[in-house]
Amino acid sequence: MMIRRYASQHELAQAAADLFVERLAQTEGRFSVVLSGGSTPKPVHRLMAANKDIDWDRIHVFWGDERTVPPQHPDSNYRMACETLLDEIEIPQENIHRIPTEYEPEQAAAAYDEILRDYFGNTQPRFDLVFLGMGDDGHTASLFPQTQALHEPVRWVVANHIPKLDRWRITLTAPVINMANTVVFLVSGASKADTLREVVNGPYQPDIYPAQFIDPESGQLIWMVDKAAAELL
Numbered sequence: 001m002m003i004r005r006y007a008s009q010h011e012l013a014q015a016a017a018d019l020f021v022e023r024l025a026q027t028e029g030r031f032s033v034v035l036s037g038g039s040t041p042k043p044v045h046r047l048m049a050a051n052k053d054i055d056w057d058r059i060h061v062f063w064g065d066e067r068t069v070p071p072q073h074p075d076s077n078y079r080m081a082c083e084t085l086l087d088e089i090e091i092p093q094e095n096i097h098r099i100p101t102e103y104e105p106e107q108a109a110a111a112y113d114e115i116l117r118d119y120f121g122n123t124q125p126r127f128d129l130v131f132l133g134m135g136d137d138g139h140t141a142s143l144f145p146q147t148q149a150l151h152e153p154v155r156w157v158v159a160n161h162i163p164k165l166d167r168w169r170i171t172l173t174a175p176v177i178n179m180a181n182t183v184v185f186l187v188s189g190a191s192k193a194d195t196l197r198e199v200v201n202g203p204y205q206p207d208i209y210p211a212q213f214i215d216p217e218s219g220q221l222i223w224m225v226d227k228a229a230a231e232l233l
């Protein structure tokens with residue numbers, strides 16, 4: 001685990017966008033990136049969109065999770081990615097692998113699983129780069145504390161009911177995220193400081209802090225955190 005501290009959210013975002021370019025340059029052929037929802041990734045996306053040297057033809061975009069709302073709903077992670085990145089770049093439509101939330105939760109999860117199998121084949125899905133956020137409660141993607149999806153041993157994608165939100169979410173499971181070559185947490189703001197200390201330095205209790213499930217099998221785990229979030233580390 002590597003923790004990189006940045007003086008501000010902007011510096012964090014610039015570093016994350018630079019890491020994307022760096023990892024892309026280290027590969028040839030198709031490059032798979034998993035985007036996160038939430039607010040922290042937005043400035044990262046905008047900086048990626050502003051970099052006109054990026055060859056989007058070989059980049060395939062996926063999501064780590066999605067809310068069970070239509071793609072144009074204000075809460076949609078897909079919509080956020082369109083507004084901050086995808087609508088601003090020249091990327092082939094077939095390279096955008098949206099979680100199809102127009103279906104019922106279980107069907108949406110099954111359909112996204114098929115999308116992953118179409119891309120990776122039936123071998124293990126090894127994403128090149130996964131961006132994750134972390135909630136104040138220690139969730140990541142839509143792996144929320146004390147929820148069913150936390151211990152899914154086999155499936156790559158599940159519909160996960162979140163009691164505290166009284167909502168269904170579609171999410172990659174921890175084993176799939178842990179197969180990635182690089183996993184990057186983007187954590188910003190003082191509200192994350194307590195939880196970040198527990199996740200990084202506290203006892204291993206992933207049912208309470210699901211971000212602790214993220215421990216890549218062979219890939220690299222990088223925490224990119226700003227000063228406010230890292231205050232208690």
Ligand code: 6PG
Pocket residue numbers: 036037038039040041064065066067077132133134135136139140141142
């Ligand atoms: C989502 C995200 C979620 C997010 C965290 C952190 O769908 O909301 O996938 O896991 O990354 O809640 O969100 P912020 O970046 O807004 O703090």
